[in-house]
Amino acid sequence: MNISGLLGQLFAIVLALLLAPLLTGWVNQCRAWLQNRTAPPLLQPYYMLHKLFQKDVVLADGASPLFRFAPFVVFGCMLLACAIIPTLSTDLPFAPAADTIALVGVFGLARIFISLAAMDIGTSFGSLGGRREMLVGFLAEPALLMVIFTTAMISQSTSVATIVETLAHREFIIYPSLAFAGVAFTFVSFAENARVPVDNPATHLELTMIHEAMIIEYSGRHLALIELAASLKLYAYSCLGLALFFPWGIAEGASFVGLLLAIPALVGKLAVGGAFLAGIETINAKMRIFRAPEFLGTAFLLAVLGLLVRLLLETRV
Amino acid sequence: MPANLLFIDALLIAACAWLAVGLAGLLAPRNTRFISKTLFPFGAVVGLAVGVVALCSLGNTPETAVLVIGLPDLPFHLRLDNLTAIFALLLGFVSVGISIYAAGYFRKGEGTAPGLLCLEYHVFLASMLLVLLADDAYAFMVAWESMALSSFLLVTTDHRHAEIRRAGYLYLLIAHIGAIATLLSFGVMTANSGDYTFAGMRAQELSPFWASVAFLLALLGFGAKAGLLPVHVWLPEAHPAAPSPVSAMMSGVMLKTAIYGLLRVSFDLVGTPLWWWGVVVLAIGLATAIFGVLYAAVQSDMKRLLAYSSIENIGLIAVGIGLTLIFHAYRMEALAALAMTAVFYHCLAHSGFKSLLFLCTGSVLHATKERSLGKLGGLIHRMPWVAWLALAGVIASAGLPPLSGFISEWLLLQAFLFSPGLPHPWLNMIVPVAAALVALVAAMAGFAMVKFYGIIFLGQMREENLKDAHDAGVWERVGLVWLGLVTVLLGVLPSMVILRLDTATRQLLGTGLADRLQAQGWWMLAPISPERASYEPMVFLAVIAASVLVGRWLVHRLYHGRTRRSPAWDCGYHFQGPRAQDTAEGFSQPIRRIFEFMFRMDRHFPTARDEKPYYSVKVEDHFWYWLYLPVARLAEAISALIVRLQGGRIAVYLLYSFLTLIVLLVVARP
Structure with a gap:
């Protein structure tokens, strides 16, 4: 660990905090354009956060300390996730703290807290949301792990930094297994980020909500933190996907020039990814909740297939 | 001779101390205060000692001891090696928490007298320690069976309820099927040498077939104790029936003794x-x-x-x-x-x-x-x-x-x-x-x-x-x-x-x-x-x-920390009573639906015409119907056949003896 590494790490965290709401705003903007609506300004999520932070917290009568504590934990988990995923450089002092398996664990921890908080007030929507979130979670988590296993098998490591270094900086090889893993990862990230085929971030229609149902009793700074955490999660997933499947442009050391070049690369990739996400959300309709197991089951099977392709076809080469 | 005191001696003293604490409970079996506030904390101290001794003994060369008790020709062999120490450490440290908790848990007038409970509990602890220390099949089986019996008695603490007696019976039954398999496994591993010590078993060179037989028997035997499929059915019955500290002890520690046994056989004894x-x-x-x-x-x-x-x-x-x-x-x-x-x-x-x-x-x-x-x-x-x-x-x-x-x-x-x-x-x-x-x-x-x-x-x-x-x-x-x-x-x-x-x-x-x-x-x-x-x-x-x-x-610094309370919002719905929340059944409905084939469900849905509409769902284990009931029926059918032989008339029995004699004369001609 050295000073430049630490600075790079802090810079990555600050960048995540700055870029994450922007990414959400960009996806919303693209979606509005594709759906022939007038788009909200790009900075709309910031205005929202500012407004929410200013408001008083209106706490439901039955709320326990867990309810007030949970938004901070969820926010902390997402910040940790953003800190260990290489966005600009692979030289991250915090990266050894958690490898990819632990990264899945971080998302799991955040999910448990938000689901428990949803059940805390004891309203019909809260527990409904918590139950659905855990359902989606337990279907998505193994698929995500399998995707990660495929990449880990290629690089013989579960450390995110090493995986990215292997995939980005060795000779260019096309791995068929990564194609399966990539599709599976896309499926999983739609589900995990409460996006359209599985959930609808814009809905408040009671029968269809998952994420929104869980946070329905939150207000003020708690809601702001949860919204920020949701943005960070989308950012973390996007960066993880980019780092695993499109790692070009991420600097290997902590050189200043490398970082300078990595920023436009990251922003460009995120912009394309966000537009892609908006496109998918536009051309798809939300599924019934009991179609979600099929959707995520497909992702799981694809991921396992990717792993088997890796083991059976690619190791002999 | 404190200078020569070995770790294994310390553990044996601890086991004796647990037995003594248990017996002390019989002095005043109805004095809840004495038993819970004096004896259980003392048991916890002994547990701490077991944990610390086991921790210190890690990394030492194995120690052995021979106790004079046992059969005339076969004294108890004991041995403390690192594998034993790991599990003894687990037993010691976890039992500290459970014993302290138990000091506050057992109250007056619930089922078995507290003194008896104290005896059963500490015999349970001591026998688990002996299971870990045993170095011959005989000592192992004695400790194993004391463990099963004492835990059976603990499970049936509240024996006034029929379902608890039933749970205890099921537990005892499967524990014994497991014990028979374990015993047979040890028998195979001695390979007719007559040497029942574990050292003797290690020395045997079994053929792959007999080694596999021994291993599979051990898997069945220890699996029955650990709760592996398909001999798991006792576990969800016995754990809820037992008082909570006992459930904690069984789930936390006793299941691990079975894991210990499996590890001991498969990595140490069988080759x-x-x-x-x-x-x-x-x-x-x-x-x-x-x-x-x-x-x-x-x-x-x-x-x-x-x-x-x-x-x-x-x-x-x-x-x-x-x-x-x-x-x-x-x-x-x-x-x-x-x-x-x-x-x-x-x-x-x-x-x-x-x-x-x-x-x-x-x-x-x-x-x-x-x-x-x-x-x-x-x-x-x-x-x-x-x-x-x-x-x-x-x-x-x-x-x-x-x-x-x-x-x-x-x-x-x-x-x-x-x-x-x-x-x-x-x-x-x-x-x-x-x-x-x-x-x-x-x-x-x-x-x-x-x-x-x-x-x-x-x-x-x-x-x-x-x-x-x-x-x-x-x-x-x-x-x-x-x-x-x-x-x-x-x-x-x-x-x-x-x-x-x-x-x-x-x-x-x-x-x-x-x-x-x-x-x-x-x-x-x-x-x-x-x-x-x-x-x-x-x-x-x-x-x-x-x-x-x-x-x-x-x-808080950039904005503020203001909070006020109000009724929950819940999308503006008026009815927010406790019935609006998910029930336990409701929460798991997605699982029941997605994995429907895994469960045997008995559901009742209300209809619009019901006078008293209700919803109920009962989830049962397929194994019970596929495996256990057929076996039980088979056992009953065989018993019914045997009952026919027992007419109760002496003339019939004499006829049996006469026929047997004739058959033997025909078959066993010189």
Whole structure:
């Protein structure tokens, strides 16, 4: 660990905090354009956060300390996730703290807290949301792990930094297994980020909500933190996907020039990814909740297939 | 001769002390105060001593002792090696928490007299210690059976209820089927040499066929005690029937003695394992884990839920053992060491968090007199101590960082991940699929645990009388805090723990993880190398804690910290009573629907015409109908045949003797 590494790490965290709401705003903007609506300004999520932070917290009568504590934990988990995923450089002092398996664990921890908080007030929507979130979670988590296993098998490591270094900086090889893993990862990230085929971030229609149902009793700074955490999660997933499947442009050391070049690369990739996400959300309709197991089951099977392709076809080469 | 006092002597003294504490309970069997406030704490001190002695003995050369008791020709042989020490350490440290808790738990006038209970409990503890120390088949079986009997008596503490007697009977029955299999396995391993010591068994060179027979019998025998499929049915019956400290002891410690037995036989006694043993254990373990977690998710009784969750965890441990056997059979000792460390770690972690959770249900049961999830809720407001400690147990049980359950799952997944290069092509294919299923089990454990915690402790109170619930007493709190500490420390200091565990891995496999772990700092867990995989729970925790604190400080500093209370919003719906929340059945409805084929369900749906509409669902185990009832019917049919022979008339019996004589004369002609 050295000073430049630490600075790079802090810079990555600050960048995540700055870029994450922007990414959400960009996806919303693209979606509005594709759906022939007038788009909200790009900075709309910031205005929202500012407004929410200013408001008083209106706490439901039955709320326990867990309810007030949970938004901070969820926010902390997402910040940790953003800190260990290489966005600009692979030289991250915090990266050894958690490898990819632990990264899945971080998302799991955040999910448990938000689901428990949803059940805390004891309203019909809260527990409904918590139950659905855990359902989606337990279907998505193994698929995500399998995707990660495929990449880990290629690089013989579960450390995110090493995986990215292997995939980005060795000779260019096309791995068929990564194609399966990539599709599976896309499926999983739609589900995990409460996006359209599985959930609808814009809905408040009671029968269809998952994420929104869980946070329905939150207000003020708690809601702001949860919204920020949701943005960070989308950012973390996007960066993880980019780092695993499109790692070009991420600097290997902590050189200043490398970082300078990595920023436009990251922003460009995120912009394309966000537009892609908006496109998918536009051309798809939300599924019934009991179609979600099929959707995520497909992702799981694809991921396992990717792993088997890796083991059976690619190791002999 | 204190200078010559060996660790094994200290452990024997501890076992005697436990027996003495138990017998002291008979002096005043009805004096609840004396028994709970004096004897149980003393038992806890003995437990602490056992744990500390076992910890100190790790890494020493094995010590042996011979007791003069036993059969005339066959005294008790005892031996303390590193494998024994690991499990003795688990027994000692976990029993501290449970005994302290029990000091506050047992009250006047509930079932068995407290003095008797104290005797049974401490005999149970002492016999578990003797199981671990035994070094010949005879001593092992004596201790094993005392353990089964004392725990049977503990399970049936509340013997006035018919279902508890039934649960106890089922437990005893399956325990004995297991004991017979274990005994036969030892018999095969002695190979007619007449030497019943474990040293004699190690010396035998069994042919692969007989080694496999011995191994499979041991798997059945110890599997019946551990709760592996398909001999698991006693577990979800017996655990809820027993008083909570006993459930905690059975789930946390007794199941691990079975794991100890399996490890002892397969890695120490029977000789070199064959690769397919590992596949068998792996497959059974996976089936058990999936079965356990699915059934845990659909239970409506909190202790049954935890019992099924124990089945799941035992399944995961078996998966680890299977993987270790596969690697060991192919002489891939580094990977075998990784998988075996995961096994040991999961034993320790599961003991800690499952005991903690069972004790938490005990406090809830005392405070509310209610075991059904559908009648609980909102207890975090009345029982903050229990609720927050249970949260630690729940997070560990869901296998999430930074607590203990995650470490073992992480190690297990690492062992799966770095397994390419097995000589068998289809083994290579099975291993990642098994890893995928382990990941599925871990994720589903989260669902079951959110259900457990959310429905008991969060939400609105589902019944009026829950308002009078009280938090755990001081003794109970101390016991819970102890186990909570075990769970947290196992979670954040994995390297230090694994360095201790390493001696046992080294003893069984000849190699361990210590060298590579010592190369890094105590805060980092990197079993192979930091480039390949690493996890630093302290940094992990510190980053999250720092983000929480800094985030909170910043928000309060830049904006404000104003809060006001109002009724819940709930999308503006007017009716917000406790009935609007998910019930236990409602919460698990997605699981029942997606995995419908796994359950045998008996459902009643209300119709519009019902006078008194109600909804009910009863989930039962397929195995009960597919396996147990046919066997029971067969046994009854055979008994019915035999009954026919017994006419009760002396003339008929004389005829039998006469016929037998004739047959013998014909057959046994010189």
